[in-house]
Amino acid sequence: MNTEEKFERFKTLHQGEGAFIIANPWNAGSAIILEQLGFEALATTSAGLAFATGRCDGRSQVTREDALSNxxxxxxxxxxxxxxDLEGGFGDLPEDCAETISLAMETGLVGGSIEDATGRPEAPIYEFGQAVERVAASAEAARGQPFLLTARAENFLYGRPDLDDTIRRLQAFDEAGADVLFAPGLPDLEAVRLVCSSVSKPVNVVMGLTGANWSLNQLAEAGVKRVSVGGSFARAALGGLIRAANEVRERGTFTYAVEALTDAEARRFMEAGRR
Incomplete structure (x- = not known):
């Protein structure tokens, strides 16, 4: 399947009834497994990549080259x-975001997200006007190309639980040309519902964060079109590693292997994915 075909498939998912799950692998092997398990679309995760390479997410430790190679x-x-997940576009300027989108389109991707978080603790969110300009430049770079741009308003992840400002930003990102809108960390389903009813583009909600445990059906009923899991699959895998390692180190037993993927199963997944 070529890039145009993948893009049409991706676009169709955003136009269908109900909500769909976009799963988040952190490397090629996890992507192959998730495809074989029946997911219809995938998205990279900056957190999963950072953890897999011994770094922290959201502290400018993962470079644009790292993200695009992954x-x-x-x-x-x-x-x-x-x-x-293209984080903040790997630069403050609108031109930086536009260049990131242009480079992303050369990798076989059919979509990507730009967020309004700066990566700076003293001023974690870009000023409104600059945030909109960054989305507009990204949208212009993707115009006419097989690429869906997601614009993210990050207030709730950075200690700014201002729903009115979040909606204002998403509405502006919508008008600036974003194809999908995303405000991670919304506090409740009523906030999700209000966001969805306030914009004209499909809305993504991330699950797997601490706290919220809404079902896919509940999210669809609230108006959500796309549900991602962020770095939570990667963290679940790391949790399994820690539990297994602690059993061996603390108890000297190996019962974790009962729940581990067998070598034969792992080979079947990888062989099916490489056909």
């Missing part, structure tokens, strides 16, 4: 449409 590996490992 995205290329994932996109080439699967026949599914893949969108990328």
């Amino acid at each position: 995205a290329r590996d994932i996109a080439s490992a699967t026949s599914l449409p893949v969108s990328a």
Whole structure:
């Protein structure tokens, strides 16, 4: 399946009834497994990539080259449409975001997200006007190309629980040309419902964060179109590693292997993915 075909498939998912899940692999192997398990689309995760390479997420430790190399590996490992977590566009200026989108389109991706978080603790969110300009430049770079742009308003992840400002930003991102809108960390379903009813583009909600445990059906009923899991699959895998390692170190037993993927099962997943 070529990039145009993947893009059309991705676009169709955003136009269908109800909500769909976009799963988040952190490398080629996890992407292959998720495709074989039946997911219809994938998105990279900056957190999953950071943890897999011994770094922290959201502290400018993952470079644009790192992110795009990881995205290329994932996109080439699967026949599914893949969108990328492009963090803050890897630069403050609108031109930086536009360049990131242009480079992302060269990797086989059919989508990507730009957020309004700065990565600076003293001023974690871009000023409103600059945030909109960054989305507008990203949208212009993707115009006419097989690429869906997601714009993210990050207030709730950075200690700014201002729903009115979040909606104002999403509405402005909508008008600036974003194809999908995303405000991670919304506090409750009523806030999710209000966001969805306030914009004209599909809304993404991330699950797997601490606290919220809404079902796919509940999210669809609230108006959500796309549900991602962020870095939570990667963290679940790390949790399994820690539990297994602690059992061996503390008890000297190996019962964790009962729940581990067998070598034969792992080979079947990888062989099916590489056909």
